[in-house]
Amino acid sequence: MTDLVSRATARIHPDGQEEAAPAGRALRVVHEPGGVDLTAAEEAAGQFLKSLGVSTASESLRGTPGRMARAYAELFSPRPFDLTTFPNDEGYDELVLARRIPVRSVCEHHLLPFVGTAHVGYLPGRRILGLSKLARVVEHFACRPQVQERLTKQVADWLQTHLEPKGVGVVIEAEHTCMTLRGVQATGSSTMTSTLLGLLRSDARSRSEFLALTGVAS
Numbered sequence: 001m002t003d004l005v006s007r008a009t010a011r012i013h014p015d016g017q018e019e020a021a022p023a024g025r026a027l028r029v030v031h032e033p034g035g036v037d038l039t040a041a042e043e044a045a046g047q048f049l050k051s052l053g054v055s056t057a058s059e060s061l062r063g064t065p066g067r068m069a070r071a072y073a074e075l076f077s078p079r080p081f082d083l084t085t086f087p088n089d090e091g092y093d094e095l096v097l098a099r100r101i102p103v104r105s106v107c108e109h110h111l112l113p114f115v116g117t118a119h120v121g122y123l124p125g126r127r128i129l130g131l132s133k134l135a136r137v138v139e140h141f142a143c144r145p146q147v148q149e150r151l152t153k154q155v156a157d158w159l160q161t162h163l164e165p166k167g168v169g170v171v172i173e174a175e176h177t178c179m180t181l182r183g184v185q186a187t188g189s190s191t192m193t194s195t196l197l198g199l200l201r202s203d204a205r206s207r208s209e210f211l212a213l214t215g216v217a218s
Contacts, residue, residue, distance in 0.1 A: 029081055038070065038073060041068075041072070042069040045064075045069050049065065072106075075113075076106075076144055078139055079136075081133065083136075084133060085128065085129050085130070088125070094123075095121050095210060095213070096121060096128070098119070098135065100119070101117060101120060101134065102115075103116045103117060103118045103142055105142040105143070107177075109178065112177045112178040112181065113177050115175060116172060116173045116175055117173055117174075118138045119169075119171045119215075120137070120138060120169070121169045121213070122168045123165050123166040123168075123198065123206065124165055125164050129163055141158070148176075149193050152195045153170075156197055157197070167199035167200035167206060168195075169194070169195070169207075170194065171193070171211075171214045171216055172193050175188075175190050192216070
């Protein structure tokens with residue numbers, strides 16, 4: 001991606017498949033959901049609550065089905081963003097790391113939230129990335145029914161493909177309410193996942209530096 005004036009659009013569908021954008025253009029990244037029908041979602045939410053024995057007749061609960069529909073629509077609708085990159089004119093070759101990026105997603109098995117933080121880093125190649133875009137990529141893949149393992153790998157693979165760095169590392173630590181509020185009710189537990197690509201996987205020194213700076217290894 002060497003031309004920030006011309007712009008292509010990369011569209012990522014709910015199954016994670018991405019339409020390839022023309023080479024050599026800055027990317028506007030858009031997630032295309034399968035179609036949102038808030039009216040139908042509200043009706044379904046009302047029926048869901050009724051089926052569980054929850055009455056929505058009271059004033060405080062009357063609007064709950066609509067709020068549920070809008071809340072889940074928001075959770076599943078990431079904001080479009082421009083993947084802004086710049087020439088690495090100084091030949092910077094040390095680790096770039098954004099720590100403690102907020103993560104919030106929804107477990108695809110129970111549709112309950114999981115929340116935590118992501119650490120995303122890369123070893124620059126020919127281009128460097130606008131720092132806010134690391135958080136944007138995390139948000140982009142988190143705004144859909146997910147599993148943490150897939151989310152971690154999707155962020156790393158996407159950056160490796162579109163930024164073409166010498167290495168990428170992603171670590172996510174999150175608390176899953178499907179594990180803490182129900183079932184085993186393991187309150188206070190968290191899950192950690194990681195994906196390392198390129199030199200951050202193959203070079204021991206680079207890998208150790210990344211893991212130490214994220215706090216995974218001391």
